[in-house]
Amino acid sequence: MEANKNYILGVYSDDDILIKAVKMIRAHNVQIHEVFSPYPLHGIDDVLGIKRSRLPKAAFAFGVLGFIFAVFLQFWTMGVDWPMIIGGKNYTSIPPFIPIMFELTVLLSALGMVGTFFIASDLKPYKKPKIFDPRITDDKLVIAIDIADNSLSKEDLNSLIKETGAEEVNDKIFE
Amino acid sequence: MEVVSTIRDPLITGGKTVGDVTDDICVRVEAKPPKTWMLAMAISLSALVVGLYAVTITLWDGIGSWGLNKTVGWAWDITNFVWWVGIGHAGTLISAILLLFRQKWRMAINRAAEAMTIFAVICAAMFPMFHMGRLWLGFYWSMPLPNTWGSLWVNFNSPLLWDVFAISTYFIVSLVFWYIGLVPDFATIRDRAENRISKAFYGTLSFGWTGGAKDWSRYESVSLILAGLATPLVLSVHTIVSFDFATSVIPGWHTTIFPPYFVSGAIFSGFAMVLTLMLVTRKVYHLEDYITIKHVEYMNIVIILTGSIVGVAYLTEFFMAWYSRVPAEQYAFINRATGPYAWAYWIMMTANVVSPQLFWFKKIRTSLWATFILSIVVNIGMWFERFVIIVTSLHRDFLPSSWAMFYPTFYDVGVYLFSFGFFFTSFFLFAKFFPIVNMAEIKSIIRSSTVSEKAIK
Numbered sequence: 001m002e003a004n005k006n007y008i009l010g011v012y013s014d015d016d017i018l019i020k021a022v023k024m025i026r027a028h029n030v031q032i033h034e035v036f037s038p039y040p041l042h043g044i045d046d047v048l049g050i051k052r053s054r055l056p057k058a059a060f061a062f063g064v065l066g067f068i069f070a071v072f073l074q075f076w077t078m079g080v081d082w083p084m085i086i087g088g089k090n091y092t093s094i095p096p097f098i099p100i101m102f103e104l105t106v107l108l109s110a111l112g113m114v115g116t117f118f119i120a121s122d123l124k125p126y127k128k129p130k131i132f133d134p135r136i137t138d139d140k141l142v143i144a145i146d147i148a149d150n151s152l153s154k155e156d157l158n159s160l161i162k163e164t165g166a167e168e169v170n171d172k173i174f175e
Numbered sequence: 176m177e178v179v180s181t182i183r184d185p186l187i188t189g190g191k192t193v194g195d196v197t198d199d200i201c202v203r204v205e206a207k208p209p210k211t212w213m214l215a216m217a218i219s220l221s222a223l224v225v226g227l228y229a230v231t232i233t234l235w236d237g238i239g240s241w242g243l244n245k246t247v248g249w250a251w252d253i254t255n256f257v258w259w260v261g262i263g264h265a266g267t268l269i270s271a272i273l274l275l276f277r278q279k280w281r282m283a284i285n286r287a288a289e290a291m292t293i294f295a296v297i298c299a300a301m302f303p304m305f306h307m308g309r310l311w312l313g314f315y316w317s318m319p320l321p322n323t324w325g326s327l328w329v330n331f332n333s334p335l336l337w338d339v340f341a342i343s344t345y346f347i348v349s350l351v352f353w354y355i356g357l358v359p360d361f362a363t364i365r366d367r368a369e370n371r372i373s374k375a376f377y378g379t380l381s382f383g384w385t386g387g388a389k390d391w392s393r394y395e396s397v398s399l400i401l402a403g404l405a406t407p408l409v410l411s412v413h414t415i416v417s418f419d420f421a422t423s424v425i426p427g428w429h430t431t432i433f434p435p436y437f438v439s440g441a442i443f444s445g446f447a448m449v450l451t452l453m454l455v456t457r458k459v460y461h462l463e464d465y466i467t468i469k470h471v472e473y474m475n476i477v478i479i480l481t482g483s484i485v486g487v488a489y490l491t492e493f494f495m496a497w498y499s500r501v502p503a504e505q506y507a508f509i510n511r512a513t514g515p516y517a518w519a520y521w522i523m524m525t526a527n528v529v530s531p532q533l534f535w536f537k538k539i540r541t542s543l544w545a546t547f548i549l550s551i552v553v554n555i556g557m558w559f560e561r562f563v564i565i566v567t568s569l570h571r572d573f574l575p576s577s578w579a580m581f582y583p584t585f586y587d588v589g590v591y592l593f594s595f596g597f598f599f600t601s602f603f604l605f606a607k608f609f610p611i612v613n614m615a616e617i618k619s620i621i622r623s624s625t626v627s628e629k630a631i632k
Contacts, residue, residue, distance in 0.1 A: 013193070015622070035388040038193065038363065039618035045392050053396040059404070073319060077328040086332055099337040099415050103344040106404050110348045114355065117397045118382065121390045123358070127383025136386055137363040139193035139618075 005174045007033060008157050009132055010143040010166035015041050018141045021164035022047045028160060031149040036136035055113055055120070062112025063105045070104035071097070132172050144172070186280055186620060189464035193618045197363055200610045203460055204364055205373075208607050211459050216603045223596025229589020230305065237308055240586040246579040247569045251587040252302045253419075254561040255594060258444070259299035260342065260416055261437075261557060264409060265445025266292025267349045270356070271405035274398070280473050282616040283465045287456060288449045289353040290609070294601040295448070296346045298594040303338075305590060334418040341415040345408055352401045355394070358384045359615040413441040420564065427507035427568030430495065436488035443481035443527070444557035446474050450550040454543055456606060465612055468541050475540035478553065482531030485560075489528060503573075511567045515580060519559050520567070526556025 012018040018035070022044065025032060035041075035048060044050075078084070079092035118124065136142050143161070147154055161169045191199070208216075233240050243250055266289035273281040304313040317339045319329050329336050361381035368374040384390070417433035450471065457466045496508040511520045530552050534540040539549075571578045605611070 036386045037388070037391065038197075038359070038386060039615045040391040040395050041388065042619075044388050048388050050389055050392050053393045055393055055396050056400055059400045074331045077319065078331050082326050082328055084327075084330075086330060089332070096332045099411070099418070100331060100340045102407070102411060103337075103340040106408050107344040107347060110351055110401060110404050113397060113400060114351050117355075117393055121393055123382035123384060123390075125379045125382055129362075129378075129381075129383040129385045131366065131385060134366040137359070137366045137384075138197045 006147045006154075007132065007172040007174070008145045008147060008154065008161065009168075009170045009172055010145075010161035010164065011133065011135070011168040011170065012141045012143070012166055013139060015141065017165045018143070019043055019047055021143060021161070021166065024164045025143065025145070025160060028152075030145060030152060030157065030160065033144045033146040033149065034132075036132060036142045036144065038137050038139060038141075041141070055117055058116040059109045059113035062116075063109030065112070066104040066106070066108025067101055069108065070101040073104075074100060130174060133170070184467070184469045186283065186467065186469070187465060187617065188467055191464055191621060193621055196612075196614050196617050196621065197367070199462075199465075200360075200612050200614050201364055201367055203606070204608060204610060205367070209459060212603060212607065216600070219596050219599035219603060221596075222592050223600055226589050226591075226593025226596045229586045230593050233305055233586050233590055234308070234310055238306060240584060241590075242582045242584045242587055244579050244581070246572055246577050247566055247581040249569065250566055250581045251562075251583055251591060252306045254558065254565055255591050256299050256302035257416055257437075257561045257565075258554075258558050259295045259302075259594065259598075261413065261441035261444045261561075262448045262554070263292045263295035263299060263345075263349075263445065264413060264438075264441035265449045266290070266295075267345070267352065267405050267409045268442055268445065269449070270352060271402040271409060274402040275406060278473075279620050280470050282620060283462075283470055283612055284449060284453055284474075285616075286353075286356065286609075286613045287453060287606075287611050288445075289349060289356070290605045291449060291452060291602060292349050292445075293346065293353060294598050294605075295445075296342060296349065297601075298598050300342055300346070301594055301597075302590075303335075334415065334422050337415045338419060341412045345412045348401070348405055348408055352398075352405060355397060355401065356613055356616075357609065358382055359386060359394075360610040360613065362386065363614055364610065410438055413437045425568050425572075426501070426503040427511070427564065429504075430492060432488055432491055432495070436485065436492075439481045439484035439488070440527075440557060440560060443478060443485055443531075444554050446477050446481070447550040447553035447557070450474055450478075450546055451554070452602065454547045454550070456611065460606070460611065462612065465617065468543075471543065471546055472540050475534045475546060478531050478550075479534045479540075482527060482553070486528035489524065506571075507568055510571055511563055514567065514571070516563065516567045516570070519563050523556050523559040523563050526552050527560060530556065 010021065012021065015037075018037075018041070022032065022035060026047070026049075032048065035044060037044075045052075074097040075092050083091040085091070132144050133140065133142050143166075145157055145161070147157065150157065152160070158169050238252075241251070266285070269281045269288045270285040273285075304310050307313045307316070317329065317336065319331075321328060358381055361377045362384040365374060365377040365381050368377055414434040414437065417437035420428035421430060421433035423429060453466055454471070457463060493508050493512075496504045499505075511517070530549055533545070533549065539545045566581050570581060
């Protein structure tokens with residue numbers, strides 16, 4: 001069994017104040033566990049040091065896979081496995097195979113990328129999320145700091161968060 | 176030098192805050208549905224039941240119950256198919272192409288429009304399946320699986336098979352796109368839910384989303400890439416649908432103008448259907464602050480544009496038939512405009528070419544009643560467009576001895592009614608149980624929008 005996890009939460013409602021707060025907290029060498037928001041915050045990635053997602057690369061790789069699959073499927077079935085003369089034309093040719101090449105590229109690219117996203121972010125139907133504050137999906141922006149991650153004492157962290165302009169400073173313990 | 180652009184009209188009115196957005200949208204999921212919703216649901220369920228009778232007879236007795244004959248082998252089924260696929264074009268266009276163009280007004284309507292897309296595509300897919308006579312075989316006969324009697328495969332040279340791939344890819348990608356957008360909103364409902372059942376239901380649907388910064392960063396890149404993938408996909412679907420006709424050698428179908436002509440017609444009818452549904456939803460759900468007159472006006476502008484492209488396409492077709500000097504081609508078009516189906520042709524011309532031009536008047540395009548009526552007129556016109564293209568090209572074929580007319584039977588009408596019943600029932604269920612406006616996206620623009628609103632006042 002894991003030990004209790006103690007977090008300090010700074011609650012904000014303005015994106016600009018939040019972003020400044022994140023900067024200030026990081027300037028004090030304090031580790032931020034996570035920042036929660038009900039909508040995507042622009043400019044937070046750089047401030048938090050989040051690297052650009054590699055999902056576009058995953059999408060490209062799956063797209064290539066889909067394309068290769070479509071090429072193989074059509075040329076192999078129509079040209080090798082069971083060649084048939086249809087309308088007196090060649091067994092295989094590129095133009096009539098293009099629509100399905102395109103569709104399978106898009107299909108595999110989209111499904112592969114979204115699947116990767118769900119795995120990377122650990123999103124799944126039976127997941128029991130850790131909800132730090134029920135308002136994070138409503139109208140509040142929350143900075144969560146794990147006390148165990150930092151050398152500063154709880155009181156120091158509390159006062160630091162207060163200084164950054166937080167509306168509330170709360171404790172959250174997960175058992 | 177500093178250039179200050181004129182301030183745009185606010186997209187969200189009424190001085191809404193982030194919290195208000197949650198309340199306004201979630202209340203529709205949490206509260207008991209209004210009486211008007213109950214009434215609408217009752218009507219669409221009755222249509223579904225009556226339609227189900229026609230579908231059952233069609234499947235039991237075969238498609239001989241329809242009005243088809245040996246000359247007109249394709250009529251209402253394919254007309255309805257193309258019509259529904261066309262309607263299914265607006266949702267993904269709004270969410271994908273307008274996202275790439277950074278058109279923020281799409282945010283209030285994209286959720287409902289995408290839902291509509293998904294239901295419309297299901298309605299469309301019904302018709303080829305019913306036409307196959309044996310519905311259950313449709314699921315695997317069209318798949319590239321080796322045939323039971325050997326290793327004979329599906330024919331990849333056939334536009335009908337391209338259609339199978341195009342429609343199913345479009346359906347799956349639209350569904351995924353729609354669902355990704357819903358995940359954060361389901362989490363919002365989950366965190367507000369008071370009873371255990373809805374907490375568990377929306378908790379499952381929300382995939383455990385909490386809105387961490389890293390997740391949002393990934394989420395945004397997924398949305399952008401999906402939009403990038405869906406953009407050519409939207410354009411490809413109706414292009415491939417048009418190949419069903421354009422790659423044939425039937426006069427009236429065998430034209431290269433079909434792909435762009437069909438795509439613009441699809442967007443035209445799709446936006447009209449979005450307007451029809453959203454104007455009603457806006458009224459019943461009191462969403463006037465989110466779907467403003469400005470939104471309606473923007474959509475009407477898209478209708479003028481695509482409607483005009485469709486008009487130009489009609490005239491081009493006529494011109495090309497004359498210019499080609501192919502007598503069969505010329506006859507096909509003369510027959511459309513003056514033959515026994517001339518009434519259908521002129522309904523199409525009036526509804527699709529003349530009626531959208533009324534939106535050039537600002538008074539008309541900002542009037543809700545005028546928009547509502549015209550949006551229905553446009554969809555009637557678009558149904559007739561497909562009917563005219565399909566039936567008038569077939570009914571007087573190469574041998575005058577086999578010329579025939581097509582008359583729909585009760586079962587033709589009933590199967591069409593079934594698709595309506597399905598579409599509206601699904602849409603009303605969606606409007607009750609799912610957040611009808613994308614809350615997370617609206618919240619992300621609420622600050623910039625309210626600031627500009629203040630500046631105007």
